[in-house]
Amino acid sequence: MYNYRIIQWKKDGTANGQVVACGKGAGNGLNQLNSPTDSRRSGTTQGEILIDNVACYGLTMDDQRYLYVSDELKHEEKRYQLGEKNGTIVAGGKGQGAGLSQFNCPSYLFVDRQQNVYVSDNENHRAMKWAKCAKEGIVVAGGQGFGNALAQLYRPHGLYVDALDSRSKTRLTIIVG
Numbered sequence: 001m002y003n004y005r006i007i008q009w010k011k012d013g014t015a016n017g018q019v020v021a022c023g024k025g026a027g028n029g030l031n032q033l034n035s036p037t038d039s040r041r042s043g044t045t046q047g048e049i050l051i052d053n054v055a056c057y058g059l060t061m062d063d064q065r066y067l068y069v070s071d072e073l074k075h076e077e078k079r080y081q082l083g084e085k086n087g088t089i090v091a092g093g094k095g096q097g098a099g100l101s102q103f104n105c106p107s108y109l110f111v112d113r114q115q116n117v118y119v120s121d122n123e124n125h126r127a128m129k130w131a132k133c134a135k136e137g138i139v140v141a142g143g144q145g146f147g148n149a150l151a152q153l154y155r156p157h158g159l160y161v162d163a164l165d166s167r168s169k170t171r172l173t174i175i176v177g
Contacts, residue, residue: 051080051087058108058120068111070119075103077117077130091117091130091137098124100136108158120156127159 007017055073062068067080068090075096078087091109094101104123111117115132118140126142142153160173 050082051085054078057106060109060111062111062115063113066111066115068109068117070106070109072105072107072122075106077103077106077109077119090115090132091119091128091134100128100138103128107156110159110161112161118159118161120159122155122157125153125155127153127156 007019009017050067051069054069054071056069057072058070060068065082067082069078069080069087071078074093076089076092079090080087092101092103092106096102096104098104103119103121105121106119107122108120109117117130119128119130119137121128124143125146126139128137129140130137142151142156144151146152146154148154162171162173
């Protein structure tokens with residue numbers, strides 16, 4: 001059972017959340033959502049179409065206000081300037097597969113300050129890092145088949161990259177669910 005809505009909970013200890021988007025059932029209307037998995041806060045009170053014709057699974061925004069979108073059906077990650085409709089492929093885009101230039105159902109993504117793109121590659125059971133302008137990525141977690149061993153992941157559904165110091169050393173946190 002899906003809720004087709006986005007609910008906000010405040011940190012003040014309130015037990016009930018507030019619906020901040022949709023609640024009108026599944027659909028493509030400006031007042032509807034279809035299996036939402038991620039959101040960004042814009043401050044608007046009305047729906048707006050930022051990008052269409054995309055199977056958006058995850059999205060994020062970098063320090064320079066570029067919007068990054070994970071398209072699970074095209075197996076690619078694109079970067080958009082706000083207002084732009086076409087975008088630029090920054091990871092994947094070589095069709096579905098297990099190669100270092102491919103994804104198999106990419107889901108969540110994270111972009112660091114150097115515009116490196118980190119992607120949860122769901123069906124390949126791995127997390128990948130794509131440097132800015134790279135033609136292929138590197139596996140940073142998993143990639144050894146699915147499972148629960150230290151070198152394995154099972155359908156990673158989220159990730160977060162934490163900068164540890166000014167020399168750009170990072171720690172990668174993977175959420176599996």
